[in-house]
Amino acid sequence: MPSEPTSFSSESYFATQPPPSTLEHDIAGVRNFVARQQASGRNVVLVTSGGTTVPLELNVVRFLDNFSAGTRGATSAEYFLKSGYAVIFMHRQFSLQPFSRHYSHSTNPFLDFLEIDEDQPSSSFSSSHPQISSSSLTSQTSSEPKAATCPSQIGVTPSKRTHLLEVLTAYKQVHASGTLHTLTFVTVNDYLWLLRAVSQELSALNRKAMYYLAAAVSDFFLPRQKMSEHKIQSGKGSLHIEMDQVPKILKPMVDEWTRNGYIVSFKLETDPALLIPKARASLERYGHQVVIGNDLNRRKFEVVFVSRKVSSTPVRLTTGSEDVFEENWLRIDLNQDNDKEIEEDIVRELVKRHEEWVRKEE
Amino acid sequence: MPSEPTSFSSESYFATQPPPSTLEHDIAGVRNFVARQQASGRNVVLVTSGGTTVPLELNVVRFLDNFSAGTRGATSAEYFLKSGYAVIFMHRQFSLQPFSRHYSHSTNPFLDFLEIDEDQPSSSFSSSHPQISSSSLTSQTSSEPKAATCPSQIGVTPSKRTHLLEVLTAYKQVHASGTLHTLTFVTVNDYLWLLRAVSQELSALNRKAMYYLAAAVSDFFLPRQKMSEHKIQSGKGSLHIEMDQVPKILKPMVDEWTRNGYIVSFKLETDPALLIPKARASLERYGHQVVIGNDLNRRKFEVVFVSRKVSSTPVRLTTGSEDVFEENWLRIDLNQDNDKEIEEDIVRELVKRHEEWVRKEE
Known part of the structure; x- marks a missing residue:
């Protein structure tokens, strides 16, 4: 059934596409979180992360997806937390998350660095398997393993202990301080409804709110x-x-949903020639603060910040956009320091720019 | 650029679409694994699991995907291992895997049940963050934490210990016995090339090989x-x-790639009326052993085995397929036993049928 493509404005989109069932519950959680951060005077950043899906069927079997493991968003969220920001982490279900990202199933599976103390009695696979004899297992839970000196038969491989302890300590501290709030989306429809609602809640913070839109959102x-x-x-x-x-x-986000928020969008391209022109066009069209451009194959070690020159007014000049915008490249040398994550530098630069932005209010 | 759809036979497919770059390496690993299992006299099952992608661009940003977390495959692989089978687990990158599936990031994140011993000195998040001060961390690795009686400052939350110990014990035993071999695919092209190569290697086992095709493979x-x-x-x-x-x-798989292997395919539908007719049509067309039918919304507690009646010959009768095929429903009552996994019953039934199949050889 070929039919004409419909052109959706954001108003007509929200008027015709149904909200996700969990939206009200999610908004209540965000409102509570924002109020607590506002009371403590913290800056808050919304980090979106991972790809959105486009279901092709109501009973979903097939969907269109955008490539993203969520590395950029999860890593950046960790550095924002370290910089003292509170973080609303809005991510695609099952994509990487701050802290646990260090132990993904495939690259560093956690079962591989746990060890069983051989001196303690251990049950055998064939006689008692997880789930199968779960009723008998439950009854054993009350009588703890017979370790006299150590609380557990399970230990961490020595070479992995220091790193795990670092990650775990950071994770526990963030949870104890209540500075991380996590939201989940799957479809592009979930994403759009959530983004609007969270932006509206976060606008209460005015200039102290940052929007770091790293999710890979479908254009269709x-x-x-x-x-x-x-x-x-x-x-x-x-x-x-x-x-x-x-x-x-981005249009209604800048014009209607947020009030003076600091908005950072991303541009991912595979053709290097398109990166800067598309980033500039985006700033011209929407009037937000920064576009971070990255090439699919170079994104781990090179990004470009495209922004309006500090001196220039936000009025479009007839002499062309060359005079209005500036580019700042961030690069790291993976040969020299292969543990370095470029998100550390991205976040440091943004925090600096955001501080200036907040000061303008005074 | 609208163009006529091309009809690909499996020959023309493999003649025109390029193999994945890791194919030769993967085949060598499988060959080695199969030879070891053959020497030990074990049955081997190939379990395929997770969804395939269809990239829309050579530099992949967008792709079509099939809905599958890989639960069916990962869970079944565990039960096959428990039943004494060796398992080739061919799965979609980042989909669930046997054992670690119990601790997915979202449902049971492992950082949540690790604890830090407060009596031991622990570093603070703000002063030393993972990755950032990695060089100083490395130098600390050689001097272990100062625990006198226990080998680690990190412990497991008491309520989680018993289950983790069960899973970990099973995981270590399987690794020690070398009965699990893991392969990874992403695109439908990876999947097709791997499936052909693995089937050809596994056909050396003749009737002792089972093919359990649980992956959600794109039709397009x-x-x-x-x-x-x-x-x-x-x-x-x-x-x-x-x-x-x-x-x-399935056609070349039955006719050319495998020799008397026991082949189990899956049919996932959302319209219940289509399930049995489509399962029968598949058996008629390809002549393999079992189709396991499941409805998208009932698949956790209900499946149907569709197979040729034991008495009937593999010749199609003119009286219709009702006389040739039989259906056996497997259902579990989640209200009565919500820890029960239907894959336990699926695998038990298949092992029984496969044993009969192997005996036919004698």
Whole structure:
């Protein structure tokens, strides 16, 4: 059923696409968090992270996705926390999270660095398997393992202890201080509804709020009204998908949802020639503060900050955008220091710029 | 650029689409593993798990995906190992894996049940952060924490110890016995090339090999020749995608790649009325042993085994398929036993059927 693409403004989007069922609950949690941070005088940053999905069916089997493990967002969130910010971490379900990111299943699986004390009696796999004899296991839980001196039969491989202790200490401190609030999205629709609601709550902080939009958001979506109810059947030749454009959400974000918030968006390209022109066009169109441009294959060690020159007024000049914008490149040398994460430098630079931004209020 | 969909046979597929770069290395590992299991007389099952992607661009930013966390495959692999099988676990990168699946980041994050012994000196987050002061951390690694009686400052929360010890014990035993071999795919192209190669290696085991195809494989793909090099640009209206059908891989798998292997495929539907007819059609078309049918919303507690009646010959009867096939439903009562996993019953039933299948050889 080929049909004309619909052009959605953000108003028509929210008027026709249903909100996620957990939205009210999520907003209440954010409101509470923002109020606590406001009372403590902390700056708050919203970090969005991971890719959004576009379901092709109402009963979701197939979906379009955007490539993102969530490394940029999860890593940056850790450095913002370290810099004294409170963080609302709005991320794609199952994407990387601050702290636990150091121990993803594939690169550093945690079961590999736990050890069993061989001197203690241990049960055998064949006689008692997890889940299977769960009822008998439960009854054993009350009588703790018979370790006299140590509280557990389970230990950490020596070479991994120092790093784990660092991560764990940071994790526990952040939880104890209540400076990290986590939200989850899956679809681009979840993302758009959440972003609007969180931005509106966070606008209470005025200039002390930063918006760090690192999520990889789909440019296209399939309106609810065009979606197939059941799994699209194969066997009928090729698959045709026709999608509509996601509304340009930065526009209402800058103009309506936030008040003087410091907004940082990202541009990911694979063609280097497009990076700067597209970043500038974005700043011209939406009028926010910074675009961080990155090339898909160089993003771990090189990014560019594109922003309006401090001296220039936010009025578009007829002489062209060269005079209005400036680029600042951040690069790290992975050969010299391969433990270095570029997010450390990104966050340091943003914190500095945000401090200046906050001072303008005074 | 609208173009006619191409119809790919499996021959033309492999003749025109490039193999993944790691294929030769992966095959060598599988060959070695199969030889060791053959020497020990073990049955081997290939478990495929997780969803495949269809990249829309050569420099991948966007892709089509199939919904699957990999729960069915990862859970089944554990029960196969417990039943004495050796397992080749061929899974989507970052999808769930046997054992570590119990501690996914979201449902049971492992940092939450580790504790720091407060009596021991611990470093503070603000003064030493992971990665940042990594050089000074490295130098500390040689001087272990000053625990006198216990080997680590890090302990496991008491309520989690018993279950973790069970999982960890099983994990270590499987690693020590060398009965689990893990392979990774991302795209549907990776999957198809790997499946063919692994099947060919595993066919050395003849009837003692089982193929448990639980991965959620795309029915459609975008041939290399039609792919856009760079990120598809938005701003040009709607997105049109036209994909070709993935060749029906079960056909050559049954007829050419495996020799008398026991092949189990899965059918996931959202429309209950389609489940049995489609499972029967699949058996008729490909002539393999079992189709396990499951409904998207009931798959955790209900599946159906569709297979040829033991008495009937593999010739299609003109009286219709009702006389040729039989259905066996497996259901578990989640209210009665909510720790029970249906994969335990699925694997028990398959092991029984496979044993009969192996005996036919004698």
